[in-house]
Amino acid sequence: MSGRVQEFVSFRQRMNERILGIDNQVTRRFFALDRQCYGEGGRLDVRTKELLGLVASLVLRCDDCVSYHLAQCRKEGLDFEEIYEAMSVGLVVGGSIVIPHLRRAVDFLDQLAAEEAQEAAG
Numbered sequence: 001m002s003g004r005v006q007e008f009v010s011f012r013q014r015m016n017e018r019i020l021g022i023d024n025q026v027t028r029r030f031f032a033l034d035r036q037c038y039g040e041g042g043r044l045d046v047r048t049k050e051l052l053g054l055v056a057s058l059v060l061r062c063d064d065c066v067s068y069h070l071a072q073c074r075k076e077g078l079d080f081e082e083i084y085e086a087m088s089v090g091l092v093v094g095g096s097i098v099i100p101h102l103r104r105a106v107d108f109l110d111q112l113a114a115e116e117a118q119e120a121a122g
Helices: 003-020 025-038 046-060 063-075 080-094 096-121
Strands: none
Touching: 003 025, 003 063, 003 096, 025 046, 046 063, 046 080, 046 096, 063 080, 063 096, 080 096
């Protein structure tokens, strides 16, 4: 990994370890709830849950959350068109203020695809 994707993954991992190392039950429970919410189980599959998280993150304009859900969507095997269709729902719900976040989302998704292609090539 390189560039923005590596920066995001490294920072997120480092800070999650730091935060979870703090003796605070509320934070730990929230992180556990988040994992449980997006995990296997329930009536919705993980792919659908990640798309829902992506749309909500776009509407709330949280670039870190958008990047995380984009990576998870790719991990779950969603292709560009499926992901972009979900992001277009976020744009309609959130309005034009979502456009800058959509730009960064497409850029991040392109970087993920480039890294996947690089890994596949060897």
